[in-house]
Amino acid sequence: MAVKIRLTRLGDKKTPFYRVVVADSRKTRDGEYIDLVGTYNPLKNPEEVKIDVEKAKAWISKGAQPTETVKSILVKAGALEKSPAKKAPRTGKKTKKE
Numbered sequence: 011m012a013v014k015i016r017l018t019r020l021g022d023k024k025t026p027f028y029r030v031v032v033a034d035s036r037k038t039r040d041g042e043y044i045d046l047v048g049t050y051n052p053l054k055n056p057e058e059v060k061i062d063v064e065k066a067k068a069w070i071s072k073g074a075q076p077t078e079t080v081k082s083i084l085v086k087a088g089a090l091e092k093s094p095a096k097k098a099p100r101t102g103k104k105t106k107k108e
Contacts, residue, residue, distance in 0.1 A: 012034065012035040012036070012075075013032060013033070013034060013035070013044070013069070013072075013073065013074040013075070014032070014033060014034075014035045014074065014075055014076070014077060015030065015031070015032050015047060015066065015069060015070070015074050015075070015076040015077070015080050015084075016030075016031065016033060016039075016076070016077045016079075016080055017029070017030060017031075017039075017050065017077070017079060017080060018031050018033075018039060018040050018043065019039065019040060025053060026052060026053070027049070027050075027051050027053075028049065028050040028051070028052075029043075029046060029048075029049055029050075030046075030047045030048040030049065030050060030061060030066075030080060030083065031043035031044070031045065031046055031047060032044045032045040032047060032069050032074055045065065045069065047061060047062055047065050047066050047069065048060050048061035048062055048065075048066070048087070050083055057086075059083055059086055059087050061083070061084065061087035061089055063087060063088060063089045066084055066087075066089040066090075067089055070089075070090070076090075
């Protein structure tokens with residue numbers, strides 16, 4: 011079973027509110043989840059992030075993979091360390107110097 015730490019959306023139209031949950035990657039976005047790790051409110055200024063750091067670290071140690079968005083939220087909350095930036099592969103035509 012592939013387990014992901016991801017966001018589920020709550021809130022009304024144009025007022026999003028998210029739960030950070032641990033879920034099977036084959037389930038729907040707002041469907042059944044295994045465990046609730048925290049919440050994320052992007053509309054507050056500054057963004058409101060409430061994460062149970064111990065739960066998040068426990069799930070990551072068990073092999074749960076956070077999505078890119080959740081990874082950045084966990085870095086803000088202090089549950090993960092920021093990974094070094096990868097260089098993007100160079101795409102483009104090589105030009106000959108004459």
